[in-house]
Amino acid sequence: MKERIDVLLVQNGFFEDIEKAKRAVMAGIVLVNDMKIEKPGTQIKIDDDKELNIRIKGKSFKYVSRGGLKLEKAVKVFGLDFAGKKVLDVGSSTGGFTDCALSFGAEHVYAVDVGTNQLDWKLRNDERVTSIENRHIRDLTLEEINNSSIDFIVMDVSFISITNVFDSLKKFFKADTKLMALIKPQFEVEKDMIAKGGIVRDKKNQIFAVERVIKEAEKHGLYLEKLDFSPIKGGKGNSEYISLFGLEKKDNADINIENIVELCENLGGAL
Numbered sequence: 001m002k003e004r005i006d007v008l009l010v011q012n013g014f015f016e017d018i019e020k021a022k023r024a025v026m027a028g029i030v031l032v033n034d035m036k037i038e039k040p041g042t043q044i045k046i047d048d049d050k051e052l053n054i055r056i057k058g059k060s061f062k063y064v065s066r067g068g069l070k071l072e073k074a075v076k077v078f079g080l081d082f083a084g085k086k087v088l089d090v091g092s093s094t095g096g097f098t099d100c101a102l103s104f105g106a107e108h109v110y111a112v113d114v115g116t117n118q119l120d121w122k123l124r125n126d127e128r129v130t131s132i133e134n135r136h137i138r139d140l141t142l143e144e145i146n147n148s149s150i151d152f153i154v155m156d157v158s159f160i161s162i163t164n165v166f167d168s169l170k171k172f173f174k175a176d177t178k179l180m181a182l183i184k185p186q187f188e189v190e191k192d193m194i195a196k197g198g199i200v201r202d203k204k205n206q207i208f209a210v211e212r213v214i215k216e217a218e219k220h221g222l223y224l225e226k227l228d229f230s231p232i233k234g235g236k237g238n239s240e241y242i243s244l245f246g247l248e249k250k251d252n253a254d255i256n257i258e259n260i261v262e263l264c265e266n267l268g269g270a271l
Contacts, residue, residue, distance in 0.1 A: 001197040001236055005030065006040040013069050013232035014056060029057040046236050062103070064120035067096025067156055070230045074180050074242045075104055078226045082106040085151035088172055090137050090165070095123040097154045102128055106152075110145045112137060138168040149174055156182040163188070163216035170220060173247060179222060183241040184234060185209035198236050206261045210241055223249045227257065229264035239264045 003011075009021035009030065022040040024030055030037045032044055033053050062068060074080060083105035089098045092111035099120070101109050111119055112132045123129045132144055150172045157165060162181055169179065185200040188209035195201045200209065214224045226244035234240050241260070 001046050002043040003046055003237060004040065005032065005037050005042045005044050007237075008044055008046075008054070011233040011237055012054060012066055014054065024056060031055045031057065063096050063099040064122060065094040065096035065099075066232055067093070068100035068103075069096075069232055070156070070182060070240070070242060071097045071100040071154055071180065073228065073231045074226075074244065075100070077228050078180070078242075078244050080104075080152070080178070080180070080244075082152065086110075086148050088112065088145065088150045088153045090153060090155040090169070091157035092131075093118050093156070095120045095129075097156060098123055098129060101152070101154065102126070108148070110148070110150075112140055136168075137165055140168075142171065145172075150177055153177065153179045154181075155179065158184065159187065161188050161213075163213060166217055166220040166222055169222075175247060177247070178225075179245040181213075181243050181245065182230065183210055183213050183243055184238065185240075186234070186236075186238050188212055199238050203258075203261050203265060206239055206264075207257055210243075210257050210261070213243070217245055221247060223247070224252050224255065225250055227252075227255050227260055229260055 005025055006018050006021040009015050009024065010018055015021040015024060025037055025040045028036055028038050075082065082101050084107050087101045087106045087109045089109055089111045092098055092113045095111060098109045098111045108128050110130045110132060112135055114134065114136050116133050119131050124131055132140065153169055153172060155162065162183065185206045186194055186198060189200055189205050193200060193202065193205040200206055217224065222245040224243060225246050228242050230240035230242055
């Protein structure tokens, strides 16, 4: 799949709107995989299994990856308090969630990923971070996280449904542990619900994906407390959703999934 660079810049949270993105491209300050892009209409190839290396000359970003912006929104709209807390980052990858959690005062983050050498160098050398590589969450033991009492689990996984992970998370919960999970519809729906290019375009299918995750979570004793849309879209332009789960069943009647999906589409997933 390919997408225009100006569209990608907005989808990935680099700029608020297309016009600002176009001006940046024409100014010659946009680099993709270290190659300068000078035409706003330039088509960029997108692969789900590779995160695009987009840089803006002279512009520094808060976190080591754009994923940090997703958790940042959850912190702000869900009212999460990471100060002095211990965090388990499932699917840490480059470390956007880890970086964000630390910036909000987390005491320690256990960054777990099935890959190798993905965590940013800055985080690898941070004494507040324990990097656990080549490890699927289902195989992670309490001993590997020093039998720590986990306050928050943050999760961003790809190529599998997060419903397959819930059971493996339960051993890390205590009574007040919260799970902030990123819901990616393309990994939660049936294949015939995915349009050309790997995108879940139909809003009904996005709603189906979110509702499926919520129902499956309940089967594992995890209950939805908060839901909103991600401030930036996935690699191919898929809408994503930030969610908060806990062990206590609460009244969430005020959560309007259809409205949240509609807002995500109308606002383009941009901050």
